[in-house]
Amino acid sequence: MDCKKFIEEQIADIKQIVGDAKAITALSGGVDSSLTTVLGHRALSDQLKTVFVDSALMRESEPQRVVDTFASLGIDVELVDAQEEFLSALTGLTDPEEKRQAVTDTFYSKVFSRLAKKSGARFLLHGTILTDIEETVAGIKRQHNILAQLGIDPERSYGYSIIEPLKTLRKDDVREVTEFLDFPAEISQRIPFPGPALATRIVGEVTRQRLATVRKATAIVEEELADSGAFQYMAVLLNDRATGIRDNKREFGQIIVVRCVQSTDARTATATELPWKKLHCICDRIITEIEDVNRCLYDLTPKPPATIEYI
Ligand code: XMP
Numbered sequence: 628m629d630c631k632k633f634i635e636e637q638i639a640d641i642k643q644i645v646g647d648a649k650a651i652t653a654l655s656g657g658v659d660s661s662l663t664t665v666l667g668h669r670a671l672s673d674q675l676k677t678v679f680v681d682s683a684l685m686r687e688s689e690p691q692r693v694v695d696t697f698a699s700l701g702i703d704v705e706l707v708d709a710q711e712e713f714l715s716a717l718t719g720l721t722d723p724e725e726k727r728q729a730v731t732d733t734f735y736s737k738v739f740s741r742l743a744k745k746s747g748a749r750f751l752l753h754g755t756i757l758t759d760i761e762e763t764v765a766g767i768k769r770q771h772n773i774l775a776q777l778g779i780d781p782e783r784s785y786g787y788s789i790i791e792p793l794k795t796l797r798k799d800d801v802r803e804v805t806e807f808l809d810f811p812a813e814i815s816q817r818i819p820f821p822g823p824a825l826a827t828r829i830v831g832e833v834t835r836q837r838l839a840t841v842r843k844a845t846a847i848v849e850e851e852l853a854d855s856g857a858f859q860y861m862a863v864l865l866n867d868r869a870t871g872i873r874d875n876k877r878e879f880g881q882i883i884v885v886r887c888v889q890s891t892d893a894r895t896a897t898a899t900e901l902p903w904k905k906l907h908c909i910c911d912r913i914i915t916e917i918e919d920v921n922r923c924l925y926d927l928t929p930k931p932p933a934t935i936e937y938i
Contacts, residue, residue, distance in 0.1 A: 630807035641670035650750035656693035659754030683710035684824035723938035730823040827936040831866030860887035871921030880921030896930040
């Protein structure tokens with residue numbers, strides 16, 4: 628693709644749409660929202676406020692890491708603590724689409740509405756990419772960030788309009804543009820992480836305790852597979868228990884699934900053929916370092932029929 632032309636066109640479009648108004652950009656630290664933020668910043672400079680919403684669903688140390696990375700790029704990020712709002716919206720929900728809906732509602736109708744009102748912003752910049760739109764429109768699943776394509780008018784429902792500069796790109800195109808812009812590898816090579824965050828990796832109810840379990844497992848998997856070259860890797864907490872034995876006592880423990888896939892654009896994926904020794908190492912760490920987990924499984928399923936995430 629012609630990266631230079633794409634960047635110039637998007638910056639011009641954002642400038643033209645926003646005019647003299649104010650805008651907010653929703654940064655999660657992933658490659659899509661990072662590129663959106665940088666394009667927005669170049670187009671709008673001080674008219675743009677960059678926020679990172681701490682939804683309680685993030686990985687270990689994520690909020691501070693994102694603030695620090697963007698400080699090194701000269702972009703101020705405001706941390707917004709919305710932990711309680713997300714956790715209470717998710718309480719009692721086990722159905723995957725209801726969980727996704729709860730995350731969407733909390734992001735757009737609660738947190739961003741409030742932030743837009745407070746800062747006087749009329750626009751929200753958003754890192755939606757083409758694959759997100761296609762899968763939602765095809766009814767495969769409701770990505771947390773798809774609104775207009777589902778007939779939702781954000782202006783009327785939430786009080787602000789949405790600008791999606793990346794909506795014609797796929798993940799590999801986004802990476803190409805970030806490499807063209809010389810982003811630090813920490814951003815351009817970052818593995819995909821979904822907006823609903825660890826909620827997509829908990830089957831069943833999302834609670835603080837279950838989040839803590841999957842967060843620890845995620846840290847182990849990400850540390851062990853950082854050099855794997857895979858498209859995406861993760862830990863998932865199942866909503867089931869299995870019998871085990873520890874210290875000569877019978878226990879009914881939790882089950883973590885490790886998923887690691889090869890893909891170019893997330894539309895299809897295959898399980899990575901990880902070395903047996905590496906899998907053993909991950910398994911050993913998960914069952915010894917995380918309380919109450921006594922089984923660790925490796926998922927071999929391709930997409931389709933499985934999706935990459937678990938909800
Ligand atoms: P699935 O699970 O559908 O995921 O195979 C395909 C890719 O999209 C990411 N993903 C999301 N990203 N909001 C996002 O921003 C979402 O709601 C969402 N759901 C899935 C997923 O991590 C994978 O890279």
